[in-house]
Amino acid sequence: DGGITQSPKYLFRKEGQNVTLSCEQNLNHDAMYWYRQDPGQGLRLIYYSQIVNDFQKGDIAEGYSVSREKKESFPLTVTSAQKNPTAFYLCASSIARGFAYEQYFGPGTRLTVT
């Protein structure tokens, strides 16, 4: 079955530690995204990548970093510079369908930093 895998589902870290969230897809999609979801807010874009070895900042990139060394993988690192890292993180990919892009989402990782 094709899809997006995120691991782990729950992650706990101490303040001041960097943490890397995994995202893998076997859909052969070029574009991948990282979103952050907070209660009462819509999903916000952290970073996106439209092709291997290239990525762009989204609306809330500060305190995060990404890499895209392989088409299938788009890991997100939450650094100690991120002031409020506790959130639900969703990875997604997309493929062009005519004039629009069909979106696929992973199951998410809930990060708690104390």
Next chain:
Amino acid sequence: KNEVEQSPQNLTAQEGEFITINCSYSVGISALHWLQQHPGGGIVSLFMLSSGKKKHGRLIATINIQEKHSSLHITASHPRDSAVYICAVEGNTDKLIFGTGTRLQVFP
């Protein structure tokens, strides 16, 4: 004002009721997406539409481009429909702008 507004924010219904969730947007779009998020957090794409109407099972999505408005309807609602329904619009890039979601609870 958010670029994508959904109403209502919360909705409760009895099993079997007809449900409507609304989405208004203020930007030009190439497509509008309806997404479903279950309590576990994972998101499933329900519809992607740029005009007219789409139907899948008990779900119907409509869009009026001139009025910048879309509706998601659920006929014969069931407790398993309980979820957060999210409207998202796609502009002239592949990036989405999301609404804050409508939390639906359907009681037996």
